[in-house]
Amino acid sequence: MTSPGIWLGDVARALAALGDHDPETLRAVSELLGVTKNTSGTGDEIRPSEAPDAGRRPQPPAPARPDIGQTAPVPAFHAPATTAGGQDAAGTGPRLLVPVVRASRPPVRWTVPALRAASRSGPPPLRQPLLAPRSAPAIVQAAVSRWEPDGDVDIPRAVDRLAKGLPLNTLPRRPAPTLRFGVQVLVDRGLGMQPFHRDQDDLVARIRGTVGQDTTEVLYFEDSLVGGAGPADHGAWQPYVPPVPGTRVLLLTDLGLGGPAHSWQGGRAEWERLFERLTRARCAPVVFLPYPRHRWPSWATDRVRMVPWDRRTTVGWVRMHNG
Template structure:
């Protein structure tokens, strides 16, 4: 029986042979070629010459059984089989398993931009739920038409004075109406939405028939009217007893070098005009009291037009 010859044996034997004839003889001895030499055989690269002092390995006798080492068996790729290269890798053990959360609700996309201009939400200067009470405190007049004033009646009787009429307590009323003067000057330009909104609320609180609205720029004496600037005429005070509400900064705001800014003398003239007509005036200023000059507080009663104003604070400042 012919022993099994491996490719490793041939490589090792050819490595020992030094000439082409010896390599051909080794191949013939191992039964890899016949008597005819193979033309398709490509000899391995020739090794460099071995020094003489190196011991030469004796050639193996032809009858001896060749020493051979089994080559590794062809893998699956050589056999034409398809395998997974990760099949032999060790699997990792998961540290923990987290449950999947519930899917979120789909988010509605933003509206596509258009050329239409949408106004920003308006935040009024006064607190909305306090505005009606603040307007009543500023615009009402005190009249002696309330219940009978018992302490005053007892005092009259105790002093032996005749009772010609029953004394009554003072109560506020809005039946005299109000004249609203709206400043459209440069300094009040940032507050026009607040002015328009407040005028509408005044009509609701007092009554549309009892509200007179006039527009002016910088000072009422320069022209006042219910419409556009070209329709304004000379200012005329209202009837006696009617309250005047002034929506103006009294020249406090606007550019410092504005040539149209009203001077303190003009406001003094206005205050004297309405006082002689028997009317009382109160100004609603969009600036805090810390910015009010002394001449302004001495000339007119002022109420701060901001979120800190309450009905009690407005009532204290109004005579």
């Protein structure tokens, strides 16, 4: 009679592990697992196909319920004496199983070749700037330039003035973008901009190459211009003074969005006072912000022109929003 936790599937798995399917092995495995009785050659064994209720797994008998107030007796366990071959001294008990030695599995042959191992001694990957290299010069030019009547002669306006009998003291010209007013670059070296220091240096070099070395002024500050600004990262900075009227002012800052909070971090009131001061000095400010547009503060978008410092920024977008 089979044990409650052993069934015919266990016999099949044991035979598959042994790799031997002769009748003697089947009989021995069945006896060890308790599927058939150890008849000791009496011919009274029960085959798996003849076992009662072969189609379902037998259930263990329900234990007898002791009477109320009495304690159920606990059967004593006596380990049978075994011989050297693993069988008990009486010759009727189960034999001990011999561990099966499993050989190592053959290596798997993959149909797709494996990736090449990365070399740790090679050079690090190239750093990608925030602005696309191909469109960066055009983006800088669109952000810095101002529209002034420096283009071709406006023939319709000149003819209309002459038709009215008015003198032409100066030739009317069409508006065109120009860089002749120069640019002042304010570079924020605060805690929030530490991950973008190399991008700031690249953009400053790009501005100097586009506008010109002589017409580009670069000043550095930390978090807020209240603490002053200067031409170097460190040193004695002076109180900030706006440039001459007409100069475009570019701010490479995060407006306090990044980095840990600290006491000297610039707030909304300080930035709004700076924007108002630059507007009164006729120096239109433009902010390059290294954060997506959905994180821009609404109070800043209403007061100053802003450019998304991102590889997806296009020249058309800058010209449309910084005209």
